[in-house]
Amino acid sequence: MRKVLGLAVAMAATLLAQDAGAQGFKLGVIAFQMSSETHARVANAVEAAGKARGWDVTLLNSRGSMPEHAAQLDNLVQSGVGGIVLAMGKTVELDAQLAAAKAKGISVVTVMSGTSPHTLLDVAVDDFAAGAKMATYLLNRMNYRGSVLLQRYEGNVSTRARGKVLDAVLSENKAVTVLDAHVMARPQGWREDVKAGMEALTLKHQGKFQGIWASFDGQAFIIDDILREKGVKKGDVALVSIDGGQETFKRIRDPNSLMTASVAIPFEVMGSRAVEAMEAIAVKKTAKEKIVAGPVLMVDTVLVDGSNVPADGKWPW
Amino acid sequence: MSDPAGRGQHLRRALELYGTVLALAVLVVVFALTSDAFLRTANLLNIAKQISFLTILGVGFTLALAAAELDLSFANVCSLASVAVGGLLTVGWPIAGAVAVGLAIGAAFGLANGVLVTRLKVPSLIATLATASIANGIAFAITGGVAYVGRLAEPFLALARASVLGMPVLVLWTAGVVTLAQVFVATTRPGLHLVMTGEAEAAARLAGIRTRSMKVLALALSGLAAGLTAVLLTASLSSAGPTIAYDFLMRGIAAVLLGMTTIEPGRPNVPGTLVGALMIGVLTNGLTLAGAPYYVQDVMLGVIILGSVGLSASQLKRAAFGLGH
Incomplete structure (x- = not known):
């Protein structure tokens, strides 16, 4: 233990010495x-x-x-x-x-x-504006009819705002119905949470949905992987989200990925x-x-x- | 003339007992020498405030471990109690009522853990993981994942934010809990019985000690500590979320294990837990003042946990795998 603590002190001292020069x-x-x-x-x-x-x-x-x-x-x-x-x-x-x-x-x-x-x-x-862009894009992509799955996250003001705007857009477009929604509950273990929830929902509603909305791109990546494992092809389902980033753009370019669009935040x-x-x-x-x-x-x-x-x-x- | 071998033995014994305290002192000196801000009264009080939640939760975990049981539910129970307190205050409950519910939730989960361990013979590692999951589920059911955020009533916030003669009240709460717990285990009959139960359960039973009751008591006190922390945490942050105390699980255990390397080496002990929490608090604060990036802090904490687990593994194994039964 003393060796460990000695190492800790030495590391701290090194860092402090670096700091002193700044x-x-x-x-x-x-x-x-x-x-x-x-x-x-x-x-x-x-x-x-x-x-x-x-x-x-x-x-x-x-x-x-x-x-x-x-x-x-x-x-x-x-x-x-x-x-x-x-x-x-x-x-x-x-x-x-x-x-x-x-x-x-x-x-x-x-x-x-x-x-x-x-x-x-x-x-x-403006997360409301970003949410509106994505919600209307998704419906347009679905020709304003069909069914969607939602992957929500209510624990963050931005993702919550995006979800609320989606609800407003859906309420004015009754030909698009929400089949099911998974709400991400565990921020610390969110990847497993999303994977488990969306695996269950995509299995339950297999072949019955034309669009999936995710509240942020990290969720969409997991859903993309789930859909690919199930053999869903690009164009079968529109998968949209918000955030943007190099991984998002790579997936949008990838002919095997379901990722359709994202509102990119700089x-x-x-x-x-x-x-x-x-x-x-x-x-x-x-x-x-x-x-x-x-x-x-x-x-x-x-x-x-x-x-x-x-x-x-x-x-x- | 004194015997050099005897002196060496004394020195070795002193280092065994107080090596971690000495390391803490060295850390304090290093940080004090290289950062003007470190030894300022405001910063020292800041550290004392910051370790309060960790210390109170750690004291609860220490009592459970002293009875050779693990309580891995304390962080989630704390989050649930916090959500209950925040939710009740938001809908207009009186402060005393909401605080009482928070404490009761903590104690009830602790009692449930105790019953599961002693009556149903579920190992505490498994029982408390299960109740942690239940607490987490209820917290999310109450909140839907959305934290109660906003300005709670000033008298409630004062429970954690006020000062008495310049001393932050959080520090006083911590001092009170540490003192009470130490007096309990060191001087009272139930406290001594609890420790004896943890150290040699069969012998304690033969000596007429109600070992099952002692284990229930230890786990109930751990739950109560989680409930108290929930009240103070909610008041301190003026918010309550379903994972608000999640991060305390690893750090709380680390503080207790680190504490087991000092004062009474190899045994969970209350002053040691305070030293462990102080070590973590000083390290985190000192590295921040030094401008160390976040990942260095994580690495350092991991190194400390490894070191402390290495030294205190026997008691932990006994608690985790029920070797004391």
């Missing part, structure tokens, strides 16, 4: 769940943009745990950072911590985290915008109102399907 603006970045590709894309983009400016960047992962999320924000506030970026953070639950950050003069910019009176701004996409752009806003407001002392009038800095999304899918490594924006 200079300039200190930025803390907290991603709520780095195992989620979208959270990681934003957080990594923020880290890269910060480091490109010569900033000292600390990147933390809350692992989907609210207590950990709050503790990390507390720690960053104590560490004396100049600014904090939250990627998919929980601003309502972190109200007390964000108030403490504001009281210490620390600038906080969030990405897809919701607004707070204690933060400068939230870089976001997560890397959002990360860069968050750092640009931080630099302007916290470093260059530009008035926040010159960056954005309200509390949200909106970024546009792009619907990507076979007609406009970018080449490998490219982006649609």
Whole structure:
């Protein structure tokens, strides 16, 4: 045990020595769940943009745990950072911590985290608009008739908003019926959860559905694999989702994949915008109102399907 | 003249007893030397606040392990109790009622674990995994996966957010639980019987100790600790979700196992658990202040768990596989 602890101390000392040499603006970045590709894309983009400016960047992962999320924000506030970026953070639950950050003069910019009176701004996409794009695309693809399966997730404000818009669109198009829906229940073990649920639903309703809607792309990938295992061919079922990313585009290009379309959210752009806003407001002392009038800095999304899918490594924006 | 061999033995014994405490002290010194912020009062109180949930849950797990039983349900039971408290407050229940329900849920699950283990002879590893799953299912049934989020009543939030003479009330809760638990196991008859049950069940039974009752008591106290943590966690975060305490399972066990390397090496012990939680809290906070990326923290925690499990494996095996029966 003493050897283990000795190793731990040595590692800590090495890291501390590295830290002592860093200079300039200190930025803390907290991603709520780095195992989620979208959270990681934003957080990594923020880290890269910060480091490109010569900033000292600390990147933390809350692992989907609210207590950990709050503790990390507390720690960053104590560490004396100049600014904090939250990627998919929980601003309502972190109200007390964000108030403490504001009281210490620390600038906080969030990405897809919701607004707070204690933060400068939230870089976001309009999830209602993104949800509407995808819902109407799916129905159009199905010629406004048939049956769909849904893979929902109610535990996140973005995916919940997308689901609500889908419900609204479906309520006005009665020729499209919802055969069944699986609601993802376990954020920590969500892949297994989605796999088990959708395997059961696709088996139960085999051959009876023409479309599948997933609340985010990670779910769609799992469903795509399930359908392929069952021998479903491209064109038999329209599989749509929201998020976008290289894996999504690869699947849309793949003739064997069922992935039909995704509303691509420019997560890397959002990360860069968050750092640009931080630099302007916290470093260059530009008035926040010159960056954005309200509390949200909106970024546009792009619907990507076979007609406009970018080449490998490219982006649609 | 003193005997060098005797001195060496004393030193070795001291290191066995307090090696982990010494390592904690070394960590504190390293972080203090390299980060101005580390030793500030605000940061030390910050660490003390942050380890409060881990410590209270860990104390509950320690009591179960002291009776040679595992409680792997504490994190999910805590989440369920949190959801119940948050839900009841949201629909307008009085604070005392909601808090009482949260505590009762924790204690009830603990009692159920105890009955499953002692009456139905289900190994605690399996029984508590099953009740953890049940608690998780009920929490999702109540919430539909959506956390109760919003501004809960100020008097309720004060349970975790207030300060008394500059001391965060969470730290006082933790100190109270640790003190009570230590007094219980070290000085009271039921506490001593509980520990004897864990260490030598057959001998304890022959000595007239009601070993089954002691195991039920230990698991019920672990559940109660989960209920109390749920109340404080909900008040601290002003929210309650069905997986809100999920992350405490591994860290809670790590804190207890780490604690078993010190004070009373090889035995689950309350002060040791506090040291274990402090070690995790100091490491997490210190590495953050040092600017260490998140994956380094995970690696460090894993290294510490491996080390502590290696040293305290015998008691864990006894609890996991019912070798004490």
